[in-house]
Amino acid sequence: MSVESFDHWQRHGRPLYRADQVRELDRRTIAAGIEGFALMQRAAAAAWQSLKARWPGVRSFSVLCGGGNNGGDGHVLAAMAAAEGLAVQRILLKPRDALSGDAGRAADMATAAGVEAVPWHSDLVLEGELVVDALLGTGLGGEVRGEAREAIEAVNASGLPVLAIDIPSGLHADTGAVLGVAVQATRTVTFIGDKLGLHTGAAPARVGEVDFRALGVEAEAEVDLVPAAHLLDAGLIAAWLPPRPRDAHKGDVGHALVLGGAPGLGGAALLAAEACARLGAGKVSLATAPEHVTASLVRRPEVMVHGIRGAGELDGLADRADVLVVGPGLGQGSWGQGVLQAALGAERPLVVDADALNLLATLFTGQRREEWVLTPHPGEAARLLGLSPGEVEADRPAAALALQRRYGGVVVLKGAGSLVAGPEGLAVCPHGNPGMASGGMGDALSGILGALLAQGLPLEAAARLGVLVHALAADMAVRQGGERGLLAGDLASCARILVNPTMGEDDAAATR
Numbered sequence: 193m194s195v196e197s198f199d200h201w202q203r204h205g206r207p208l209y210r211a212d213q214v215r216e217l218d219r220r221t222i223a224a225g226i227e228g229f230a231l232m233q234r235a236a237a238a239a240w241q242s243l244k245a246r247w248p249g250v251r252s253f254s255v256l257c258g259g260g261n262n263g264g265d266g267h268v269l270a271a272m273a274a275a276e277g278l279a280v281q282r283i284l285l286k287p288r289d290a291l292s293g294d295a296g297r298a299a300d301m302a303t304a305a306g307v308e309a310v311p312w313h314s315d316l317v318l319e320g321e322l323v324v325d326a327l328l329g330t331g332l333g334g335e336v337r338g339e340a341r342e343a344i345e346a347v348n349a350s351g352l353p354v355l356a357i358d359i360p361s362g363l364h365a366d367t368g369a370v371l372g373v374a375v376q377a378t379r380t381v382t383f384i385g386d387k388l389g390l391h392t393g394a395a396p397a398r399v400g401e402v403d404f405r406a407l408g409v410e411a412e413a414e415v416d417l418v419p420a421a422h423l424l425d426a427g428l429i430a431a432w433l434p435p436r437p438r439d440a441h442k443g444d445v446g447h448a449l450v451l452g453g454a455p456g457l458g459g460a461a462l463l464a465a466e467a468c469a470r471l472g473a474g475k476v477s478l479a480t481a482p483e484h485v486t487a488s489l490v491r492r493p494e495v496m497v498h499g500i501r502g503a504g505e506l507d508g509l510a511d512r513a514d515v516l517v518v519g520p521g522l523g524q525g526s527w528g529q530g531v532l533q534a535a536l537g538a539e540r541p542l543v544v545d546a547d548a549l550n551l552l553a554t555l556f557t558g559q560r561r562e563e564w565v566l567t568p569h570p571g572e573a574a575r576l577l578g579l580s581p582g583e584v585e586a587d588r589p590a591a592a593l594a595l596q597r598r599y600g601g602v603v604v605l606k607g608a609g610s611l612v613a614g615p616e617g618l619a620v621c622p623h624g625n626p627g628m629a630s631g632g633m634g635d636a637l638s639g640i641l642g643a644l645l646a647q648g649l650p651l652e653a654a655a656r657l658g659v660l661v662h663a664l665a666a667d668m669a670v671r672q673g674g675e676r677g678l679l680a681g682d683l684a685s686c687a688r689i690l691v692n693p694t695m696g697e698d699d700a701a702a703t704r
């Protein structure tokens with residue numbers, strides 16, 4: 193990644209790091225003259241502030257301290273809280289004489305502050321109004337073992353709110369996978385560099401709110417590490433979608449063609465076409481099986497609907513479009529195969545989704561191009577990589593990057609904490625919600641991507657922006673009506689508001 197392009201993305205999203213990169217930042221900070229123990233005190237002070245901000249008026253808590261520096265943070269926090277008069281139950285996973293370095297020094301500090309230490313045992317009852325999880329941080333290696341596992345299970349069984357220190361114990365800081373068992377946090381306060389593993393995979397369901405505290409390290413370590421990823425930020429929208437010129441006409445804002453809806457599979461392609469139209473493509477065409485034409489026209493007369501019995505009837509349609517969206521409701525039979533073949537032959541940017549991806553994994557293998565966006569969910573990603581879905585989910589960032597290397601272009605790996613992998617690196621979407629676990633949501637995304645490409649956005653910007661807008665639209669729709677029963681068709685009107693950033697939500701509500 194060039195420094196210029198990296199800087200460009202950096203302006204719109206917090207950098208995310210792997211554990212080894214955060215350790216490197218620690219190392220540089222220490223080399224710049226800030227002692228490791230001073231850094232631990234900063235971390236503990238930040239955690240203590242975070243705790244008080246989230247739970248003002250709290251009088252008591254328990255803190256579970258592991259044997260490393262994550263535990264060290266917990267000891268120092270306990271000392272700080274005790275100094276302010278709180279009752280703290282300090283639980284040790286390892287005896288004092290097994291602790292070394294800063295962690296040992298931190299334990300002594302807590303003892304000197306009068307905070308009693310209780311050794312962990314399986315019958316222990318966690319006391320207080322909440323639990324601080326300082327068991328395992330970025331030093332976690334492999335599946336959680338022994339007493340740490342029991343302690344994590346006890347935290348989760350306690351029913352108490354949990355503040356996780358740096359990362360919920362048991363969650364992998366690089367991948368967001370659970371290594372056997374992981375703490376279910378209410379809030380996670382994370383230090384020095386925000387971690388990729390707090391934002392994808394199992395993480396969004398485990399971390400609660402993420403409170404990032406840089407601890408002043410950026411200045412001291414003169415950060416020039418290329419981050420592992422960036423967190424997608426809503427600021428991207430206005431940066432890429434300024435108001436249209438007053439004299440814009442539909443020819444300036446692109447023509448998207450959606451290819452899908454094989455016999456018996458009508459709805460998905462229509463959802464994609466509708467989202468595409470709502471996101472501002474100048475013209476939207478839909479090529480679908482003849483049986484779906486009437487329903488499509490009734491639902492969305494703005495879309496130009498073409499009934500085709502097979503790819504032979506596409507009749508130059510693909511050449512008249514600026515971008516093709518292929519896959520929603522495509523099926524894997526002869527209709528879908530022919531249509532995909534035609535799309536692959538068109539020299540146009542493509543959005544490839546659903547059964548088009550399954551066909552790339554089976555019949556149309558070995559394809560690679562730079563001008564396409566592939567949007568697999570973990571099952572499709574697994575087929576494209578020849579892995580199991582479990583293997584994909586075990587390391588989503590690696591899977592997204594491997595897909596991008598193998599297939600070229602830009603790859604969106606969907607699911608909570610969607611990832612976008614492209615030539616500029618990896619981006620992670622922190623938005624979206626479980627209401628999106630309903631049929632057709634992916635079709636809406638492919639339509640959104642088609643609209644942004646039709647309007648001339650570069651491939652990777654369109655992919656990042658589309659994923660962001662899709663998730664934010666779902667969040668907006670949920671604020672209006674709740675998660676259960678959220679429909680893919682509900683997203684388009686919210687997404688429309690989002691891609692007109694000069695229009696406030698209140699104005700928009702007034703026009704509905």
Ligand SMILES: NC(=O)C1=CN([C@@H]2O[C@H](COP(=O)(O)OP(=O)(O)OC[C@H]3O[C@@H](n4cnc5c(N)ncnc54)[C@H](OP(=O)(O)O)[C@@H]3O)[C@@H](O)[C@H]2O)[C@@H](O)CC1
Pocket residue numbers: 218228229231232233235236258259260261262263264265327328329330331332333334335336337338340341357358359383
């Ligand atoms: N100056 C700094 O660096 C700063 C660091 N900071 C803080 O330090 C944290 C990193 O600390 P770290 O590197 O000491 O590792 P850490 O997360 O405590 O884990 C090591 C412990 O876990 C254990 N353990 C490991 N794997 C396990 C498993 N599978 N199952 C069970 N146990 C396992 C391992 O046991 P062992 O393998 O030694 O038996 C050892 O006891 C970081 O997240 C941040 O909070 C901040 O204070 C800012 C300054």
Ligand SMILES: Nc1ncnc2c1ncn2[C@@H]1O[C@H](COP(=O)(O)OP(=O)(O)O)[C@@H](O)[C@H]1O
Pocket residue numbers: 546569606607608609610623624625626627628629630631632633634635636637662
């Ligand atoms: N729990 C969740 N949190 C965030 N996003 C989600 C969640 N569940 C689903 N999504 C999003 O919803 C979309 C579902 O797409 P997909 O699985 O292709 O559905 P379909 O095939 O029904 O269209 C993806 O963009 C995915 O990231």
Ligand SMILES: [K+]
Pocket residue numbers: 262325326327328329356357358359360361
């Ligand atoms: K932790």
